[in-house]
Amino acid sequence: MSVEPAAAPRADREEAPPTPRWRRRLWWGGLGAVATLVFGILVLNLLPQEKQLVHPLGPISPVESAQFRREIGNLLGSAVVEGNAVADYQNGAEIFPAMLAAIRSARYSVDMETYIYWSGRVADEFVQALTERARAGVRVHVIADWVGSSRMHRDVVEALIAGGVHFEYFHPLRWYDIDRVNNRTHRKLLVVDGRVAFTGGVGIADEWDGHGDRPDIWRDMQISVTGPGAAQMQAVFEDNWITTTGQALLGPAYYPQVPPAGASAVQTVASSPDGGSENLQLMYLMAIDGARRSIDVEAAYFVPDDLTLAALQRALRRGVRIRLVVPGPYVDSKVIRNASQAFWGGMLEAGARIWRYQPAMFHNKLMIVDGYLTIVGSANLDNRSFSLNDEANVLVYDRDFAAHMTGVVEQDIARSREVALAQWRERPWTDRLLDRLSLLGATQY
DSSP, X not given: OOOOOOOOOOOOOOOOOOOOHHHHHHHHHHHHXXXXXXXXXXXXXXXXXXXXXXXXXXXXXXXXXXXXHHHHHHHSSOOOEEEEEEEEEEHHHHHHHHHHHHHHTOSSEEEEEXXXXXXXXXXXHHHHHHHHHHHTTOEEEEEEETTTTTTSOHHHHHHHHHTTOEEEEESOOOGGGGGGTTOOBOOOEEEETTTEEEEESOOBSGGGOSOSOBTTBOBOEEEEEESTTHXXXXXXXXXXXXXXXXXXXXXXXXSOOOOOOSSEEEEEEEEBTTBOTTHHHHHHHHHHHXXXXXXXXXXXXXXXXXXXXXXXXXXXXXTOEEEEEEEOSOOSOHHHHHHHHHHHHHHHHHTOXXXXXXXXXXXOEEEEETTXXXXXXXXXXXXXXXXXXXXXXXXXXXXXXXXXXXXXXXHHHHTEEEEOHHHHHTSOHXXXXXXXXXXXXXXXX
């Protein structure tokens, strides 16, 4: 029996020739170009568009003085307007019914700008109210921030447009605008018929719909201005409407002749990286340096820049009483919470008192100076609000309103736990390290 000769083994698959050196260089060069482009875009988005304040303010007159009003009115571009009625609304349980009632009462115009518009029951209520007015012939315009409203489903947008609402996203991602993608509108504005206007911290979302007394419902506040001062908030809305659409909104539907409605003097201060980016920072610095007796601050994000921190510490050295209410156990950003803690020791050592709100996520943005000047709006005490966001705050010059809002602060303090200096000093070294690392990141964005 013959034996077949063994078959020769098959040759292995031929090895691919090595990549030519010029191709490898081309590949790495392309990768480097992409990395450089990405880094450049990040830098352009993080750097302020205008030169920022770097020096402390000179002597500032007391907030109750006529000189303070003259300076802040002329310097920040909007005069102090007399003859307004100002009301506050605490948490979504009060805020949303008041805003919806104002929309439903509109006869000529409704203009709304918001950072957060998330799908849900509250969003649907606003869709119904806005589209009902639009179908009735009222001119309705809505701006929602493209990033902040990323949880706004397409069907909500389609329902608004189908109902006759003029809807626009602020700074959607486009190739020719990519260097500004980090510039967001953080403003929360609602203006009805040019006569009544709302601002504060609330987002159009179910997360705000309640009393701010449980972990899944945010604690927040809003104010309304009825009277001649509403025109300033209309102008702030229109600034971004023009930026977004190129269309100006003019005529008595937006700027009617409004008679006095109350005894409060108000002033709207807006800021944007495109112009007046230092306005909100300057406003806070003037209010702090103008304090002579007391400053109450409620701050959702307390990460002050060097100038603001120095102004607060100067006020403490002058004998000004400072009370600060900040978030407690429930936060939406642990990095910001930890960065904020890094500042507490210096404030406590200088004589401030600090409380952490316990029942819910704390989102208030409020300052009361000398029981006379009240500041409410969208801006936080952090670099993002001072240099990167579009923001708007309202200043109310009214002792009775300030006394009422001081009561609101004291109600929040009653639901908070005070931070003792010894407690801050004795926190674990791991917490201290995390605070410092968080501070490095939080102060650079």
